[in-house]
Amino acid sequence: MAELVLHNEVRLEACPSELFELFGSGDPALGWLFGAEAAALRPGSLVRLALPLGGPTRSAGTARVLSYRPNRRIDLAHESPWAGRVVCRFDPISGGGTLLRVRITIADHEVARLGAELGLLSGVDVNAREVPLGLLASLSGSAGILGRSTVNCAQLAVEEINADGGVMGRQVRLIVTDDSTDPGVGAIAMRRLCRIPGLAAVVGMHSSATYAVTGPIAIANGIPYLYTPTSEPTLSHPLLVRFGETPLDQLHRALPRMAAQTGGSRWFLAGNDYSWPRAIGATARAVIERTGGTVAGEGYLPLGAQEFEPVLSAIDRCQVDHVVSSFVGQDHVRFEREFAEAGLRHGTRTFAPLMDDAVVEHLGESAMGIWNALGYFVGLDTGENREFLRRYSDRFGPCSAPVSAAAEGVYEAIHTWARACYVGGGVEPTAVLSGLRSACFQGPRRCDRGGSLKSLLLGEATRSGVRVLDELPAATRAS
Template sequence: MAELVLSSEARLEARPSDLFALFGSGDPSLGWLFGSEANALRPGALVRLSLPIGDLARAPGTARILRCKPGRRIDLVHESPWAGRVVCLLDPLSGGGTRLRIRVTIDDREFLRLGADFGLLCDADADVDAWEIPLGLLTSLSGSAGILGRSTVNCAQLAVDEVNIDGGVMGRDVRLVVADDATDPGVGAVAMRRLCRVSGMAAVIGMHSSATYAVTSPMAIANGIPYLYTPTSEATARHPLLIRFGERPQDQLHRALPLMAKTTGGTRWFLTGNDYSWPRAIGTAARDVIERMGGTVTGEGYVPLGTQDFAPVISAIDECGTDHVVSSFVGQDHVRFECDFSESGLRGATRTFAPLMDDAVVEHLGPSGVGIWNALGYFVAMDTTENHEFLRRYEDRFGQCAPPVSAAAEGVYEAIHTWASACRSGGGTEPSALLGGLRTAGFRGPRRCGRGGSLESLLLGEATPSGIKVLDELPAASPSG
């Protein structure tokens, strides 16, 4: 397989053992790789870094330590915004010091995807063979929500692999075509246009913000392509081609907020999040639930995606003397806010409900997230046979150092299997066959879903030092659709 290889070499005065000890410290003086951040030097540990090649970085990315040899070598699996390998070699020099060699490898398909996302190269995935069915995946591999991207692509590929092993769809293999919206509606529109131009595109699976969905859903309708949107999202105008999965704000809040209030004895709530349609919808639903149970909304504060300074919001929360926070931030914004909130000392006296907190986010939060609640259709800790088998297959396919499955990623897995089942039941991949098949098709995966992928119940989870603990199972407020 062809690949893009980037290599660099430098001579440094420090000894290899001293340099090795500095890896992950966030010190940029020794170069981009040693400016990365890592909490541990062990296989599977998360690393935050950015490759210094202009727009290919887009935003700080993530990698995982595959293996390391103290004082000699560090191997990383790069996850987002691009997939590849990073190898760092530290060779001692005879006169003292270190020869530092770094080798970055990106395989050909991933490089072509990046080039297509930036409009620099033609997309090789557009040349789908006649015996293959193209299935699009529009997700966030970079930007604020990029921390969810790699596990989403992994779960999508796992589902496609399983569908193909089971005979494909109508006797043809499915081919996954991935595009990155960069957590930006404008970039998402360009990426969606590219997917719509792929000859024979059967459907597009969307796992991205509703800000992007507001731009891309009309494009799917205009091109006659079914659009299966999977994350938690607010209700919008309906169209037969727009198929909604995931949790609704009322599903997440209507039982969970009263349970939190009962646990704490508090009645005062502050609403905050990113400033676009979904966090605002969470705020509206939360206000309705809070007022119905006799509580008080002490204040609201919304900030743009990509915000770096959360001090004004945190100060407002502190001044209100509130008991609870409903925090509807996305991806890296969520991580930054919760870390800053924890450092402010308010976590001990104020409980937080965060509708986008899942296993991937909790990994980034670490101790800063302990005690946060959420209600979602899936957590890794689900104790069911279907989930144990799903996680085993995920690890077998992508290895022990793969990013943890998030609720967002698992939702994509379920949606692809549901799409395939519906096409088989309906007798084809065209929209009419798919829509007809959805009335009877189903897929028994880790989630508790009914026909057409509708959620029957949610899990109430709490972040702990070792991950998310499932506290209870809650019925959905109303069917998804």
Template sequence: MADILFTAEVTVPAPRDAAYAAFGGGRWADWTFEAKVEDLRPGRAVRVAFPVGGVPLAGIARVHRVLPGQRIVLRHETPWRGRVIIDFEPDGAGTRVRLVTSIEDGSIAPLARLLGGDLADDPDEDVIRIGLLTSYHGSAGVFGPAVENCARLAVDEVNADGGVLGMPLRLVVGDDATSPATGLSELKRLHLRHHVDMVIAVHTSATLDAVRPYARRVGLPYFYTPVNEGGKPAGRLFRWGEVPGDQLRRAVPAMMREHGGRGWYVIGNDYVWPRAVGACSRVVVDDEHGKVLGERYVPLSTTDFDEVLESIVDSKAELVVNCLVGGDAAAFERQLHAAGLRQQVRSFGALLDEATRDHIGDQAAEGMWSVLGYFMDLPTTENRDFLARYRAAYGPSAPPVSSVTESVYEGIHLYARGARTAGTIEPASLVGALPGVSFTGPRGPVTVTSTGRLRQPLYLAEAVAGGFRIRAEQGLAGID
């Protein structure tokens, strides 16, 4: 692996222990890149902001190794992959801080795009190109690194099994930056410059609405695998994630029994999926003899929820449906906890997965509920084996897997099985062969139904320190 290295030094006007202790606390932001971290335990997420083109560019790293007072080693996940080593050395009355940053060769193409360039593929090369469209920046940026890891793991497994129809798979990644316009531009780049044969996607439904007409016009098979609002089958578009009705009908009655409350408040981002969750919440809560006392939708990348918290308190709601995305969901729950409201207000997260829980933090997330098709804490042989392969490939401090991110792993395996069944990757024949195709993976057996949905298990879980406690398997989603 050929890495690109950058080095820098700065002298901090403080003793070494104080300089070390300040990392992640916001002091001396010129050298910490405004890093924010709860503590320096290996595996902890670190939020940073890099000045690229004069504009702060949000990124995520993860603590890999520490020597207290001496060295911090981070594994960078976004906006590029690599390693950061920070050494602290006494320098008179102050401390010399030395940073060595490496950018892995696989991140050169994404970095080139950030700087306005691109590296195109050879259209004549005999490979099957899988376009992965996901989010590395913006509210949904918490998912991107693990999405790519799970996709690459599936590609490696398919290729180790002989590929598809004698051809290896190659993954080509696009970043929508949680922006519909950027998502459309990235899809066109994947199609026109990299000649992808299909697209597997984890991004917001707002981006899906933006890219769907283009994908339909050019005939690309499009596998959209995360939580979504549902909808009728549409040609070569498949929506395989969990839908609000399946989630809420399992969570709402259980939370009302557990906590005794009947008043609900819905907080979400202002686009199609959260509004679908809100509409479904009103129906399900009413069916369970509760009441939705308030409903608020905010723009993506909202970070200040003081007004929303005041509205929740005024409404006297005891239960919350949180249908915010990624970083926004984390910011809301951290602020709810900091305001001292967690004891009287419990949250159901429609998109509460391991990545989001990780960014909320153990204390602020404890007691939240979720219903998804996969959790890392599933006690099955298939899941244990999958996690062992994941950690062997990406290391013990790799970003956590979740239903959102693991969904692409199954999606790629289902695509490979569908192509083998059809005997071709020609889109119409491939799509026709998918109903009935099954794969047993980390979440259990999944099957493409006759209407193009995905039949999969659903699990009710509660956030606890370090992960989730599976409370119950809640039957199957995607039943025709």
């Protein structure tokens, strides 16, 4: 694979061991690379970056430690907003000081993707024998910190389909693009995808705020749009196919279960201020009031919020037993951390409809005890899931971004799409949409034909990831 290699170096008066110690401290004054936040320095551990890319929601990124030698070398996989390899070498200078050398390797296709997203490079060249499949995902912005495993899972699905002969005898070409967790950027990215000749479908893993503007673009271009995250039912059109859990799926059994466990009845609803968290709030209120509980307060903050204090003190004042927290991405991480630091975890229980294994990794200790109900958690103890996790680890290595529920949803949606092409007898929209009605992929999730969920898993955040507590029927199947 062709790649771009960048070299940066700096001569510093400090000795190698002093500089090595500084890495991962989380002090932004040290620059985004050395001032990154690393909970631990061991292979596979997460490094949270704050890149100087402007705007509070656009600067979060992630990397992962691949290996290190104390005082000599740190080897990182940069995961988001772009993928690359970063090797830092600490060489002592005779007479004192350190020559710090940083070597960055970025694959050409990743440079091309960034260029296309900045409007600098023209679109992709697709071979006419290939079937282009778009992935619109959040790789930067607030939700970008969870983006790498989504791209990995999409890539894994496409490679498996291709190894199996492709769709209708043609190889699938995955084209990844980023909405930056911003509907305006998402619209530009979606239009760019739709101009690719022969584009078969777009798989979307991004906020419903983006979906509200990208959905109509897909419809106008006649492109099937497979939308995978947990989301509220909004736009309705034959070309728009939703795979994710609805608010009712997630809340209707889990919230009463939580109240029964705590014996409490008072709830606070908090989240980012756009359609999905508002839909979670409205559904939660209906479920809580139907089961005899009380909503004592609500608080919503814009995406990329800097100040969570008003909501935290409102929660404290309201003396609630439970919190439904529907913040997104980096906001979710910051809110739950500040919530735990304020001591609010004691005496309350949180249900967070986006909490999954990847979010727990970012939250660390402050996630403990949070509940959620989703179609998938990594801890799902089935043969299909163990096999899926083994293939993921074989493909991306033991130090790769761990699978998240959201990413696994993309994996299943792409496989279901390939089955739909086979069942429908073609890759064109009419064939795919008719095939989707009966296509069934036997993946880790409990799905019916067309990818609709049969049941959800109730999970609780623990030190070893999300522990599966129970399996709950999906709302549409509930009596």
